[in-house]
Amino acid sequence: MPNTFGPISRRLLLKRAGALGLLTAMQHLLLACRINSLIPSALAGTQPAMLSGEVIDLDIGEYRFTVGDRSAPAMTINGTIPGPLIRLKEGQEATLRVTNRLAESTSIHWHGILLKPDMDGVPGVSFGGIAPGTTFIYRFPVQQSGTYWYHSHSGGQELQGMYAPMIVDPIEPDPFQYDREYVVMLSDWTVESPETVLSNLKKLPGYYNFQRRTLGQFFEDASRMGWWPALQDYLMWDQMRMDPTDFADVTGYTFTYLLNGVSPAANWTGLFRPGEKVRLRFINAAAMTFFDVHIPDLKMTVVQADGQNVQPVIVDEFRMGVAETFDVIVELPEDRAYTIFAETMDRSGYARGTLAPRAGITAAVPPRRPRPVRTMADMGMPMEHGGMGGMKDPHVSGMQMPGMEPSSDTPHGQEMPHMHGIQEMPGMKADDQRRSKIPGIEPVKHGPDDHGTGNQMIAEYSRNMMHEPGRGLEGSSRRVLLYTDLKSLTPYPDQREPEREIELHVTGNMDRYMWSFDGETYSESQDPIRFRYGERLRLTLVNDTMMEHPLHLHGMWMQLENGTGAYLPRKHTVIVKPAERVSVAITADAPGRWAFHCHLLLHMEAGMFRVVEVSDNTHGGHS
Amino acid sequence: MASAMACLVSTGTGAAFASAQTAGTMDTIALRTIAPGPNTARSILATSEPERTVPTVSLQQDWPSPVNDQEHRLFTLVDVLEYRPSTAKRESTSDYRWDIEGWYGGDYNRLWFKSEGQRDTAFKADYDVDFQLLYGRFIRKYYDIQVGGRVETQSFRGANVTRGQTVIGIEGLVPYNYDVEAALFIDLDGKVSGRLSLTKDFLLTQRLILQGRFETSAAVQRVERFTTGSGLNYLEFGMRLRYEIRREFAPYIGFSLDRSFGETATLVRQEGGDPSQIRLVTGLRAWF
Numbered sequence: 001m002p003n004t005f006g007p008i009s010r011r012l013l014l015k016r017a018g019a020l021g022l023l024t025a026m027q028h029l030l031l032a033c034r035i036n037s038l039i040p041s042a043l044a045g046t047q048p049a050m051l052s053g054e055v056i057d058l059d060i061g062e063y064r065f066t067v068g069d070r071s072a073p074a075m076t077i078n079g080t081i082p083g084p085l086i087r088l089k090e091g092q093e094a095t096l097r098v099t100n101r102l103a104e105s106t107s108i109h110w111h112g113i114l115l116k117p118d119m120d121g122v123p124g125v126s127f128g129g130i131a132p133g134t135t136f137i138y139r140f141p142v143q144q145s146g147t148y149w150y151h152s153h154s155g156g157q158e159l160q161g162m163y164a165p166m167i168v169d170p171i172e173p174d175p176f177q178y179d180r181e182y183v184v185m186l187s188d189w190t191v192e193s194p195e196t197v198l199s200n201l202k203k204l205p206g207y208y209n210f211q212r213r214t215l216g217q218f219f220e221d222a223s224r225m226g227w228w229p230a231l232q233d234y235l236m237w238d239q240m241r242m243d244p245t246d247f248a249d250v251t252g253y254t255f256t257y258l259l260n261g262v263s264p265a266a267n268w269t270g271l272f273r274p275g276e277k278v279r280l281r282f283i284n285a286a287a288m289t290f291f292d293v294h295i296p297d298l299k300m301t302v303v304q305a306d307g308q309n310v311q312p313v314i315v316d317e318f319r320m321g322v323a324e325t326f327d328v329i330v331e332l333p334e335d336r337a338y339t340i341f342a343e344t345m346d347r348s349g350y351a352r353g354t355l356a357p358r359a360g361i362t363a364a365v366p367p368r369r370p371r372p373v374r375t376m377a378d379m380g381m382p383m384e385h386g387g388m389g390g391m392k393d394p395h396v397s398g399m400q401m402p403g404m405e406p407s408s409d410t411p412h413g414q415e416m417p418h419m420h421g422i423q424e425m426p427g428m429k430a431d432d433q434r435r436s437k438i439p440g441i442e443p444v445k446h447g448p449d450d451h452g453t454g455n456q457m458i459a460e461y462s463r464n465m466m467h468e469p470g471r472g473l474e475g476s477s478r479r480v481l482l483y484t485d486l487k488s489l490t491p492y493p494d495q496r497e498p499e500r501e502i503e504l505h506v507t508g509n510m511d512r513y514m515w516s517f518d519g520e521t522y523s524e525s526q527d528p529i530r531f532r533y534g535e536r537l538r539l540t541l542v543n544d545t546m547m548e549h550p551l552h553l554h555g556m557w558m559q560l561e562n563g564t565g566a567y568l569p570r571k572h573t574v575i576v577k578p579a580e581r582v583s584v585a586i587t588a589d590a591p592g593r594w595a596f597h598c599h600l601l602l603h604m605e606a607g608m609f610r611v612v613e614v615s616d617n618t619h620g621g622h623s
Numbered sequence: 624m625a626s627a628m629a630c631l632v633s634t635g636t637g638a639a640f641a642s643a644q645t646a647g648t649m650d651t652i653a654l655r656t657i658a659p660g661p662n663t664a665r666s667i668l669a670t671s672e673p674e675r676t677v678p679t680v681s682l683q684q685d686w687p688s689p690v691n692d693q694e695h696r697l698f699t700l701v702d703v704l705e706y707r708p709s710t711a712k713r714e715s716t717s718d719y720r721w722d723i724e725g726w727y728g729g730d731y732n733r734l735w736f737k738s739e740g741q742r743d744t745a746f747k748a749d750y751d752v753d754f755q756l757l758y759g760r761f762i763r764k765y766y767d768i769q770v771g772g773r774v775e776t777q778s779f780r781g782a783n784v785t786r787g788q789t790v791i792g793i794e795g796l797v798p799y800n801y802d803v804e805a806a807l808f809i810d811l812d813g814k815v816s817g818r819l820s821l822t823k824d825f826l827l828t829q830r831l832i833l834q835g836r837f838e839t840s841a842a843v844q845r846v847e848r849f850t851t852g853s854g855l856n857y858l859e860f861g862m863r864l865r866y867e868i869r870r871e872f873a874p875y876i877g878f879s880l881d882r883s884f885g886e887t888a889t890l891v892r893q894e895g896g897d898p899s900q901i902r903l904v905t906g907l908r909a910w911f
Contacts, residue, residue, distance in 0.1 A: 105687070124689035155691065200870070203698045203910065207870050214826040238799045241765065453731070453764050511765060511796055514730050521692045521730075595689060607692030 049084035072191035074161040083164030105129040109153040112572040115140035117592030145170030146307025147281040156194020159287035181279035244374035252349025259353040268353035284320040287601035290345035300328035309489040318481035321550030321575035323599040337363040347371040372472035380459025380579030440464040440581035451519025455507035459579035486569040498538035521607025528613035531588035555594035558584035699725035705906025749778035766795030816842035852886020
């Protein structure tokens with residue numbers, strides 16, 4: 001690694017600044033973006049676009065988008081899906097003029113970008129939205145660098161195609177080398193309208209799940225684990241009125257998963273010359289889909305998470321919550337094609353693209369894995385030390401690798417042995433100054449409040465699981481990125497210990513497709529969560545539901561309290577697993593009203609949304 | 624640092640500038656919450672007030688909600704809509720039966736409507752139809768408490784009879800995933816009866832689903848006019864195998880075991896009916 005990530009050479013900088021490699025690459029990307037995309041009329045007069053400069057114009061319009069042989073109305077930015085790549089320079093002043101040519105109100109939110117609240121683009125929180133026929137001018141200084149994206153924050157428009165990548169080039173070059181780069185934007189697309197999808201879920205929460213447990217599967221399980229344990233397990237889930245196969249509300253039944261706007265069949269292809277290092281900027285722009293990303297036969301070196309440089313970690317696979325971004329570098333020594341395979345967490349489908357030395361050649365598409373099953377651990381049942389009754393089958397019980405020895409973390413996480421599910425942190429070495437305690441690593445019993453009828457169940461015990469890869473990836477022979485692998489490249493300035501803690505429970509009632517925080521939807525609890533301006537606080541998120549939620553805070557970074565001491569990584573979106581307790585440290589340095597919500601679009605729309613207000617008017621400010 | 628300025632340009636007529644929210648650098652912000660007062664977006668648009676140090680901390684009144692979490696929806700479930708062919712051994716004709724329910728509303732408060740009906744020449748009245756309109760409140764994570772009215776009409780002994788009732792009911796999902804519906808019906812003259820039904824789905828495959836159905840009713844007082852004795856009136860047990868062509872649309876076949884008890888059975892016999900019968904059924908389950 002050190003040779004790979006040495007200081008950047010002048011020559012390379014010039015080469016990049018000269019944009020030869022980059023622009024060529026971007027053109028490949030953008031050309032490929034529209035292979036299957038819009039009807040010709042929508043394309044008329046548009047060119048493959050990468051937008052940069054002081055002033056950028058964006059047009060929001062309605063077009064039809066075609067995937068395969070089905071087309072449906074789409075909301076687009078400058079007529080394409082994804083919209084144009086916006087490429088800014090750290091330190092510049094950005095002016096983005098967004099014109100709404102829809103019949104309805106719209107908005108653009110710059111996901112992960114720090115700016116003033118009135119530029120953040122959340123209707124009802126930071127501004128009133130962009131009315132039809134009007135232009136809203138966003139203007140903000142660009143104070144950061146990395147891979148980001150932008151999208152509509154109005155209704156279901158994001159699901160209808162309003163998302164696009166945004167790259168901010170750093171003033172000081174990134175401390176890693178590559179010859180070429182591609183944006184890999186993953187998303188989900190359906191011909192059903194967002195309203196229809198949400199309505200279907202409200203009426204029948206399992207509407208899109210065609211991987212439920214059946215009689216046939218019961219026989220399979222019974223033959224594997226025995227009749228009585230299988231029956232017990234099935235009855236247990238029935239008794240609890242929960243579905244252990246619920247990994248995605250909306251599935252491949254209706255979704256086609258896109259990579260840079262291209263379906264798996266159309267196969268987006270990025271070209272490289274053998275011997276090159278390629279930077280892939282992965283962005284999960286899906287509305288409702290988690291992806292597990294890997295490239296068979298290639299190691300990926302993760303160098304950025306959510307636009308922030310991290311100490312390089314070599315992995316085979318990583319899970320992307322909705323709205324997360326990961327930048328990885330791959331070395332491509334051979335003259336052959338590689339498949340970028342982004343399988344959905346529920347295994348109902350995948351997005352796929354190809355890295356190839358020449359257009360038209362492909363590599364094998366890996367077989368899909370069986371869909372996982374929820375376990376007692378997802379329910380927050382006390383199961384730490386074998387209190388599981390008859391559940392001994394790892395496929396069903398999810399007991400985590402009891403035989404694995406506690407292992408210490410290797411510096412930089414490289415060549416780390418496969419170590420899912422072990423208690424990595426508690427026995428930390430005192431001599432390693434990078435380590436810090438992970439809040440919630442010991443199970444915490446849930447309080448007496450069951451969050452009312454808006455919440456179906458509680459995690460009786462919640463605990464931190466950042467050292468686990470997540471359901472469906474446990475037990476994999478691949479090295480999967482863990483949240484505990486993420487260490488900031490350099491320590492961030494605010495190293496204060498959080499002064500206080502706010503605990504927020506992630507809640508829902510699957511029986512009615514209700515989603516909320518602390519059992520209340522946004523409409524039921526419009527009082528903001530108050531941060532004191534200047535304070536350093538700990539936000540602890542406890543997931544009482546049986547689904548993973550990607551939680552996104554606007555306006556400020558969340559620093560994962562993942563045990564990395566002074567190197568807590570910054571995230572704009574954090575996955576909280578079922579029954580998990582995740583703490584993030586926040587420096588409340590951005591006064592104003594900000595959105596905090598689940599980035600699963602329909603969860604947000606159903607009410608899993610809060611306003612965070614940073615001000616010093618309450619209880620006496622502190623700095 | 625340049626001021627952060629929001630411009631709202633109306634493309635039709637001239638340009639109107641939104642307030643210039645001037646911000647200093649992060650370090651120099653002196654934070655103050657704006658006392659909203661009558662300070663709507665419009666007034667901000669119109670005036671150039673002194674510079675604010677904190678941008679738009681107050682919520683603007685004419686802004687939309689950031690999320691649409693109070694949407695009302697209309698749901699109708701035709702759980703049973705079936706044809707019951709005549710059985711060979713007796714003179715009964717072919718019959719039909721339906722069980723429809725639905726709601727309009729949000730997550731917690733709903734207006735429910737329900738209708739059950741059947742023509743059952745061999746069993747009871749010529750036809751028996753009811754309609755309910757209820758207010759429902761979602762409680763205890765799984766249940767709707769329902770209160771409202773019911774109208775029932777029967778054709779019996781060649782005459783149509785109708786009665787109105789008050790309904791108090793509960794409906795929801797009980798442990799082991801049984802859908803339960805229980806209701807108490809109180810006649811205007813104080814006669815009390817009740818009905819309980821349970822259904823449960825068994826997935827044979829993802830689309831081939833066996834629905835078990837159990838229904839019973841009982842009455843405190845005898846109401847001969849409605850072929851109802853006191854005590855247990857009847858039990859119905861059915862299995863319906865449906866194929867979900869779409870989630871919303873599933874034809875089915877199955878059978879139903881219907882049996883009357885006690886005074887009710889006697890009344891049915893007096894009318895020339897058969898208090899115990901097995902019927903084959905074929906129909907459609909649909910929702911929208």
